Amino acid sequence: MTDFTNAKNPDVGSRPIRKAVFPVAGLGTRFLPATKAMPKEMLTVVDRPVIQHVVDEARAAGIEHFVFVTGRNKGVIEDHFDSQFELEHTLKNRGKMKELDALLADLPGPGQTSFTRQQAPLGLGHAVWCAREIVGDEPFALLLPDMLHHGPTPCLADMIEAHRAHGGNHIAVAPVPDDQTHQYGIVGVEDVKAKVSRITSMVEKPPKGTAPSNLHITGRYILEPGIFALLEKQERGAGGEIQLTDAMLELAKSRPFFATRFDGAIYDCGSKTGFLAANVAYAMDRPDIAPILREDIQKILAS
Ligand code: UTP
Numbered sequence: 593m594t595d596f597t598n599a600k601n602p603d604v605g606s607r608p609i610r611k612a613v614f615p616v617a618g619l620g621t622r623f624l625p626a627t628k629a630m631p632k633e634m635l636t637v638v639d640r641p642v643i644q645h646v647v648d649e650a651r652a653a654g655i656e657h658f659v660f661v662t663g664r665n666k667g668v669i670e671d672h673f674d675s676q677f678e679l680e681h682t683l684k685n686r687g688k689m690k691e692l693d694a695l696l697a698d699l700p701g702p703g704q705t706s707f708t709r710q711q712a713p714l715g716l717g718h719a720v721w722c723a724r725e726i727v728g729d730e731p732f733a734l735l736l737p738d739m740l741h742h743g744p745t746p747c748l749a750d751m752i753e754a755h756r757a758h759g760g761n762h763i764a765v766a767p768v769p770d771d772q773t774h775q776y777g778i779v780g781v782e783d784v785k786a787k788v789s790r791i792t793s794m795v796e797k798p799p800k801g802t803a804p805s806n807l808h809i810t811g812r813y814i815l816e817p818g819i820f821a822l823l824e825k826q827e828r829g830a831g832g833e834i835q836l837t838d839a840m841l842e843l844a845k846s847r848p849f850f851a852t853r854f855d856g857a858i859y860d861c862g863s864k865t866g867f868l869a870a871n872v873a874y875a876m877d878r879p880d881i882a883p884i885l886r887e888d889i890q891k892i893l894a895s
Contacts, residue, residue, distance in 0.1 A: 609752050609814055611726070612655040612733040615719035616643065617663030617710035622862055631666050632862060633737045638874045638881065642861045643669060644698065645874075646737045651700075653748035655733060659706045659726045661719045670707050673700055715833025720815075721823035729817050731755070739811030740870050743856015747812050751852045754788040755814050760848035761840070763791065764812035766858055773803035777837055780804025781851045791849040796830065796837050807851060809837075810858050819843055 620627035626635065633643035640648075647658060662669060676695075683692040710722045720734060733748055741747040741764070751762045765779055780793035784805055793804045822839040829835035840849070859870035872889070875881045 607730050609653075609731055609733050609755060610655065611657040611659055611730070612650040612735055612748075613659045613661065613720060613723045613727065614643065614646065614650075614735055614737050615661045615710075615716060615723075616666055616669055616737055617661050617713055617719050617722075618862075619713055620862065623864065623867070629665060631669055633666075634668055634672065635861065635867065637740065637861065637867070637870045638878060641672060642740065642867075642870075643737045644672070645740055646735050647673075647700070648698075649741065649746045649748050650733065650735060652746040653733070653752050655748070657704055657706065658700055659708070659723050659732075661710050661722045662707055663710050663713060673705050675699060715828070715831070715835055717823050717826060717829075717834035717836040717839050720836055721820060721834070724820040724824075727817065727820075731761075731814060731816050734813040734815055736811030738860060738862035740859040740861055740874075741810065741812065741854055741856055742859065742870070742873055743854060747810070747852075747854045747856070750787075750854070751812060751814050754850060754852045758788065758848070758850050760850055761816055761819075761843065762814040762850050762852055763794075763840075764810045764854050765807040765851045766810050766854045767806050768808045770803075770806050771800075773806055773808070774798060774800045776808035778803045778805060779807050779809060779849075779851050781807060786853070788850055788852050791844070791851050794837065794841060794844065794849070796835070807853070810854055812854075815840075816843070816847055818847060 616631060616633045620632035623632050623635070634641045637645055650658065660669060680692060680695065683695070706726045708722050708726060710719045735748065747764050751764055755762050763779060768776060774797055777794070777796050778798055779791045781789040781791055783789040784807065795804065819839055822842045823834065826834050826839055829838045857873060859873065860866035861870055875885050
């Protein structure tokens with residue numbers, strides 16, 4: 593068992609987090625048939641693809657380089673983050689400057705994106721390892737693109753702040769009801785109530801009644817580059833996949849891990865109900881949509 597407390601002191605104020613990795617090579621089997629030809633990351637929450645919401649979060653946190661680990665049938669994600677000359681030209685000719693400005697504002701700058709392929713979906717750990725050459729020898733952010741974090745401040749911004757103060761590795765967490773901990777990756781921490789606390793244990797889907805806390809791993813990480821060497825030699829774990837959690841457990845033997853608590857709502861857009869709930873929540877933030885949608889939902893619920 594990993595003894596997290598043996599991990600060496602962090603190098604506080606270590607290098608800034610400039611790069612973010614977005615693993616988008618999964619098959620999205622929970623969302624079939626919608627994801628047969630369309631990547632689940634391109635399904636829209638209101639009028640923006642899920643992946644755009646997550647890239648927005650990373651940009652708001654100051655990320656400068658966006659690394660996408662893609663797979664078969666995912667080319668449309670690369671197109672989405674590219675300029676579309678014909679479309680931009682047509683919008684300009686038609687005087688639709690508001691729409692054009694909005695499109696251009698969403699575009700990452702030249703040289704700010706990289707795309708690499710995970711040829712076979714061998715698991716999240718393997719997808720992260722595929723980004724090793726592009727990330728290089730520096731700490732980086734990892735955002736699971738199907739997990740939307742909806743709250744007052746961008747989750748990753750809070751984590752980068754915590755990394756600046758503590759160094760080391762960071763995982764975003766949020767509480768779940770005690771009777772649901774067996775469905776999640778769970779961490780034990782020194783102080784369950786603190787915004788940032790040192791992690792003392794980590795377990796994937798603990799059997800009922802054995803979870804070290806009710807704090808689940810929400811899909812946002814800051815990892816030190818040492819994770820790549822551990823992923824490289826890793827055997828397949830649960831489900832026959834190369835698991836990120838196994839490599840993090842290994843890294844935690846020598847390096848500190850911290851949990852940053854996220855206080856907003858989290859929507860798993862890889863599940864149908866999570867995706868539908870995200871659409872309602874994000875639509876309610878929109879003054880142009882919320883009043884009409886509220887009326888429609890009330891009618892549906894009353895019928
Ligand atoms: P998930 O397990 O939620 O994605 O992985 P999935 O495999 O696409 O979904 P289901 O269970 O079949 O419906 C979390 C994230 O990791 C990526 C996925 O694209 C998703 O964003 N991933 C997962 C990879 O990039 N490669 C993999 O081999 C596995």
